[in-house]
Amino acid sequence: MTQRDFEFIRELAYNQTGIVLPERKRHMVYSRLCRRLRALRMRTFFEYCGYLQQEPDEMGHFINALTTNLTAFFREKHHFHYVRDHLVPKWQQRRSRRLRVWSSACSTGEEPYSLAMTLAPFFPRTQWDLKILATDLDTNVLTKAEAGFYPPETLENLPPTLAEQYFTAQGGMAKVKDSVRELVFFRQLNLLESWPMQGPFDAIFCRNVLIYFDNPTKKKIIQKFRQLLSDDGYLFIGHSETLHLISDDFDLIGQTIYKPRIGSISGLNGERK
Numbered sequence: 541m542t543q544r545d546f547e548f549i550r551e552l553a554y555n556q557t558g559i560v561l562p563e564r565k566r567h568m569v570y571s572r573l574c575r576r577l578r579a580l581r582m583r584t585f586f587e588y589c590g591y592l593q594q595e596p597d598e599m600g601h602f603i604n605a606l607t608t609n610l611t612a613f614f615r616e617k618h619h620f621h622y623v624r625d626h627l628v629p630k631w632q633q634r635r636s637r638r639l640r641v642w643s644s645a646c647s648t649g650e651e652p653y654s655l656a657m658t659l660a661p662f663f664p665r666t667q668w669d670l671k672i673l674a675t676d677l678d679t680n681v682l683t684k685a686e687a688g689f690y691p692p693e694t695l696e697n698l699p700p701t702l703a704e705q706y707f708t709a710q711g712g713m714a715k716v717k718d719s720v721r722e723l724v725f726f727r728q729l730n731l732l733e734s735w736p737m738q739g740p741f742d743a744i745f746c747r748n749v750l751i752y753f754d755n756p757t758k759k760k761i762i763q764k765f766r767q768l769l770s771d772d773g774y775l776f777i778g779h780s781e782t783l784h785l786i787s788d789d790f791d792l793i794g795q796t797i798y799k800p801r802i803g804s805i806s807g808l809n810g811e812r813k
């Protein structure tokens with residue numbers, strides 16, 4: 541991969557996904573795209589870069605190859621404890637019986653399913669309109685997420701009662717039960733592009749993806765989250781992420797947990813309060 545090839549690839553990745561690929565990620569880019577070159581029986585990155593320009597269908601494969609999808613059930617547990625201990629009692633008081641949560645970079649589904657397992661016992665489907673929207677840019681991870689099959693060892697983080705309650709063994713894999721799957725709606729969505737959802741959301745999870753973006757991209761996305769989040773909503777970001785110097789619209793209220801600042805603009809009513 542020549543410097544010119546790498547420059548082309550990183551510019552394309554940035555324009556398409558917002559993901560910044562610094563020089564230190566060159567080796568990672570090389571090894572991930574090598575697999576794609578092999579599949580296409582191409583010998584050079586020069587050839588592959590040409591193919592990317594001519595073949596619009598290749599873009600999806602290119603993007604899927606470059607995303608980092610590391611995730612786990614109940615990753616950063618404190619967020620799920622916060623939901624269970626602080627938000628559930630609060631939400632249970634509401635009259636509307638409608639709850640909307642968005643996992644905005646859901647990868648293979650462990651995050652939205654962990655949310656569903658946290659909320660399901662408190663908001664029975666017969667009484668509550670609870671929906672968890674789960675989106676990601678990468679179509680491969682969404683296919684896996686929707687299928688809901690996981691290697692049994694990935695359940696190690698789960699309290700044993702949850703594993704028993706919400707998974708069944710099938711063909712050597714652990715399968716998410718329908719009672720949980722039915723709460724989660726998977727869609728492809730690029731955080732860089734326009735979002736079709738109306739909101740308002742009661743909580744948005746955007747964890748471990750802002751880290752791949754530069755500050756102008758982070759600012760745009762966080763501003764849009766504010767517009768879709770209810771004034772009384774919550775934003776959860778990843779352990780190494782911060783809104784410091786990114787947004788004045790949120791107050792930090794817990795470990796990487798934010799609430800809209802009073803007086804910040806909600807896009808839904810469009811008024812400054």
Ligand SMILES: C[S@@+](CC[C@H](N)C(=O)[O-])C[C@H]1O[C@@H](n2cnc3c(N)ncnc32)[C@H](O)[C@@H]1O
Nearest residue numbers: 557607610611645647677678730731747748749
């Ligand atoms: C490291 S995973 C984080 C998964 C999960 N949120 C967690 O914290 O465990 C980052 C995910 O962000 C997705 N992603 C990267 N760029 C994106 C974009 N522009 N729009 C939507 N998702 C994106 C990747 O496909 C990947 O699945």
